[in-house]
Amino acid sequence: MEAFLESHYVRVMPFLLEGLVYTLLITGVGLFFGFILGAIVGLARLSKNKIIYVLSSIYVEALRGTPILAQILFIYFGLPDLLGFNIDKITASIIAIAVNAGAYIAEIVRGAVYSIDKGQNEAGRSIGLTRGQTMRYIIWPQAFRRMIPPLGNQFVISLKDTSLFSVIAVGEMLYMGQQYYGITFAAFEALTMVCLMYLAITVPTALYLRKVERRLDV
Amino acid sequence: MMITVKDLHKSFGKNEVLKGIDLEVKEQEVVCVIGPSGSGKSTLLRCLNLLEEVTSGDVFIENDNLTDKKVNINEIRSRVGMVFQHFNLFPHMTVLENITLGPIKIKGVKKDDAIKAAMPLLEKVGLEDKAEMYPESLSGGQKQRVAIARSLAMEPKIMLFDEPTSALDPELVGDVLAVMKNLAKEGMTMVVVTHEMGFAREMGDRVIFMDEGIIMEEDTPDVIFGNPTNPRTKEFLSKVL
Numbered sequence: 001m002e003a004f005l006e007s008h009y010v011r012v013m014p015f016l017l018e019g020l021v022y023t024l025l026i027t028g029v030g031l032f033f034g035f036i037l038g039a040i041v042g043l044a045r046l047s048k049n050k051i052i053y054v055l056s057s058i059y060v061e062a063l064r065g066t067p068i069l070a071q072i073l074f075i076y077f078g079l080p081d082l083l084g085f086n087i088d089k090i091t092a093s094i095i096a097i098a099v100n101a102g103a104y105i106a107e108i109v110r111g112a113v114y115s116i117d118k119g120q121n122e123a124g125r126s127i128g129l130t131r132g133q134t135m136r137y138i139i140w141p142q143a144f145r146r147m148i149p150p151l152g153n154q155f156v157i158s159l160k161d162t163s164l165f166s167v168i169a170v171g172e173m174l175y176m177g178q179q180y181y182g183i184t185f186a187a188f189e190a191l192t193m194v195c196l197m198y199l200a201i202t203v204p205t206a207l208y209l210r211k212v213e214r215r216l217d218v
Numbered sequence: 219m220m221i222t223v224k225d226l227h228k229s230f231g232k233n234e235v236l237k238g239i240d241l242e243v244k245e246q247e248v249v250c251v252i253g254p255s256g257s258g259k260s261t262l263l264r265c266l267n268l269l270e271e272v273t274s275g276d277v278f279i280e281n282d283n284l285t286d287k288k289v290n291i292n293e294i295r296s297r298v299g300m301v302f303q304h305f306n307l308f309p310h311m312t313v314l315e316n317i318t319l320g321p322i323k324i325k326g327v328k329k330d331d332a333i334k335a336a337m338p339l340l341e342k343v344g345l346e347d348k349a350e351m352y353p354e355s356l357s358g359g360q361k362q363r364v365a366i367a368r369s370l371a372m373e374p375k376i377m378l379f380d381e382p383t384s385a386l387d388p389e390l391v392g393d394v395l396a397v398m399k400n401l402a403k404e405g406m407t408m409v410v411v412t413h414e415m416g417f418a419r420e421m422g423d424r425v426i427f428m429d430e431g432i433i434m435e436e437d438t439p440d441v442i443f444g445n446p447t448n449p450r451t452k453e454f455l456s457k458v459l
């Protein structure tokens with residue numbers, strides 16, 4: 001027992017828990033803004049206005065068509081050249097998750113809203129609701145329920161994506177694991193624990209989502 | 219006049235579906251629209267509350283011209299109730315919430331007052347015990363009666379019905395027709411697209427036969443069903459009666 005407590009499997013944990021805080025912070029705040037962005041862009045993709053449609057489509061395709069690793073480097077190293085001021089690592093990471101997930105969430109929102117029967121919109125309009133009211137009270141609540149499983153899936157993807165930010169030395173979980181084996185050379189133990197930590201979040205999430213999905217099916 | 223339609227044309231792309239419709243509906247009148255599938259009955263009805271944009275011509279609801287860009291279409295729609303073939307109830311709301319949504323959000327009625335006003339409507343359609351149910355647990359006939367109550371909650375002056383019973387099992391049709399008959403007797407102005415010839419004959423003040431995007435014949439039910447003049451009307455009726 002004492003040997004186990006002294007082992008690298010245990011001694012890496014304080015590092016990983018510190019990293020976990022940043023992993024969750026970046027994922028949570030990033031997805032919060034990503035959802036707002038995704039909702040706006042997703043609805044824009046359904047717009048009859050050509051300019052709005054084209055602009056939102058360019059955004060979605062540009063972000064889905066480039067690797068998130070390039071995106072974080074662009075935001076952290078590229079943008080400051082243009083803007084003339086630096087962006088701190090955490091902020092850059094949050095922005096990267098927000099704009100990247102925002103593009104995928106836009107597609108989730110678009111698909112869910114589009115999937116609602118046209119008759120719902122007509123029924124709302126025919127009692128005299130405005131377009132906005134119909135969206136808010138009738139279409140969105142129904143669409144949102146259909147978004148929950150894919151949004152949960154996006155959460156898992158974005159959570160894992162934060163590990164890429166180790167390249168700009170953000171102190172998230174993978175980076176902290178690397179720090180540990182950089183000092184101790186216990187790469188096997190450290191990385192095993194890193195992976196188990198990710199699984200400890202992603203597996204329950206996936207199981208929960210499957211349950212939600214089954215409930216929405218009936 | 220409650221409804222005045224003047225030389226209404228409606229095209230979907232190159233497909234002209236309504237080819238010049240003229241129609242007047244008086245207060246308290248019940249007008250039934252019959253005709254073969256694809257003749258433009260639904261399209262005409264949907265033009266009456268601008269669910270379809272009209273291509274040319276005029277549609278007046280009372281004195282408001284719907285094709286005038288300045289009219290408040292939402293306000294006019296709240297004066298014109300519409301009942302759909304597939305009910306289109308809001309599945310995430312209870313029966314009561316379906317009915318009170320319009321009054322609360324559009325008319326600014328307080329929730330309690332909206333509920334008080336909704337209960338007599340539910341009684342009218344025979345569903346006072348279903349107020350807290352969700353649409354999924356109702357039969358088709360019950361859903362359609364809720365849909366009627368939902369429209370009535372906005373206190374419309376005109377009710378449009380687009381084949382309100384054709385998605386129903388035969389044994390459920392009667393309850394919905396009974397509600398519609400009561401409405402007609404109370405003096406509601408109604409335009410009813412229907413395949414229920416019995417209803418048209420009994421309740422219609424006027425029957426309109428549509429074919430290929432025009433009104434082929436219109437007259438009292440006695441004439442249309444007893445002694446139609448247009449050969450197309452005869453042919454259609456011989457198929458459906």
Ligand SMILES: Nc1ncnc2c1ncn2[C@@H]1O[C@H](COP(=O)(O)OP(=O)(O)OP(=O)(O)O)[C@@H](O)[C@H]1O
Nearest residue numbers: 230233235253254255256257258259260261262381
């Ligand atoms: N949104 C639309 N886009 C393109 N064409 C349409 C649209 N709605 C209707 N049409 C066409 O217009 C024609 C008339 O349709 P409409 O639904 O008005 O007929 P209907 O008389 O109501 O028929 P039914 O008895 O089958 O309901 C049809 O040929 C149909 O294909």
Ligand SMILES: [Mg+2]
Nearest residue numbers: 259260261381
């Ligand atoms: Mg039709």
